[in-house]
Amino acid sequence: MTTANVFKRLQTAKVAVQSVKIKESGCNSFAKYTYLELGDFMPPINTACEANGLCGVIDFGSEIATLSIVNTDTPDDRIVFSCPVSTADLKGCHPIQNLGAIQSYTRRYLWMMAFDITEHDALDATTGRDPIINKPKVTPINPIKPPLIDTINKADGIEINDLLKAGSIPVVDLFEAFAITRLGELKIAQYDDVMDWISGRAIIPEVVTEVILPNMDDDDSWPEAA
Numbered sequence: 001m002t003t004a005n006v007f008k009r010l011q012t013a014k015v016a017v018q019s020v021k022i023k024e025s026g027c028n029s030f031a032k033y034t035y036l037e038l039g040d041f042m043p044p045i046n047t048a049c050e051a052n053g054l055c056g057v058i059d060f061g062s063e064i065a066t067l068s069i070v071n072t073d074t075p076d077d078r079i080v081f082s083c084p085v086s087t088a089d090l091k092g093c094h095p096i097q098n099l100g101a102i103q104s105y106t107r108r109y110l111w112m113m114a115f116d117i118t119e120h121d122a123l124d125a126t127t128g129r130d131p132i133i134n135k136p137k138v139t140p141i142n143p144i145k146p147p148l149i150d151t152i153n154k155a156d157g158i159e160i161n162d163l164l165k166a167g168s169i170p171v172v173d174l175f176e177a178f179a180i181t182r183l184g185e186l187k188i189a190q191y192d193d194v195m196d197w198i199s200g201r202a203i204i205p206e207v208v209t210e211v212i213l214p215n216m217d218d219d220d221s222w223p224e225a226a
Contacts, residue, residue: 016051016052022117056068066081160174
């Protein structure tokens with residue numbers, strides 16, 4: 001391994017780390033997923049680097065952080081990984097604690113980048129997930145149904161009025177008989193009773209048939225004698 005360059009050494013170290021079953025100890029209780037912390041994968045990484053003559057050196061700039069994987073036999077033989085330095089604003093923490101959180105996460109991402117350590121996508125786990133809000137229970141209200149029309153229609157009223165006129169029946173008699181004040185108050189169920197009532201009260205005009213008797217004084221009106 002003494003003559004191997006840094007790329008060969010790093011690749012051999014990656015295979016060694018990936019052969020180790022690393023348990024995820026980090027847990028996001030909101031999004032319900034687990035993740036790798038530095039303490040989960042640094043022991044196998046350090047073991048692999050020691051076995052392959054590698055050393056990792058991290059440097060933090062104002063905007064960029066770098067991880068240099070150095071060939072310990074030839075220090076100028078190195079691979080540099082970099083990522084932007086972000087910010088953190090953790091509630092209830094002092095500025096130095098926020099700085100520590102930034103450096104811990106940046107180191108985690110740099111080492112995972114260098115050794116191709118993969119885990120599920122935390123963005124997929126949280127995208128589209130809204131905070132759980134306990135909504136008050138709403139008791140459904142029964143929709144108001146329109147009242148059923150149980151009275152006669154206008155055409156029925158006109159028909160009854162015409163029959164009353166034809167039978168010479170005062171309309172007030174009908175009102176009194178059925179306890180109403182206008183024809184529109186009659187129920188559909190009363191229609192047949194009203195018709196029977198009108199039939200029993202209607203006055204049928206007498207038809208007088210004129211009979212023309214023969215003139216007895218007119219001899220021509222009598223038949224001739226046999």
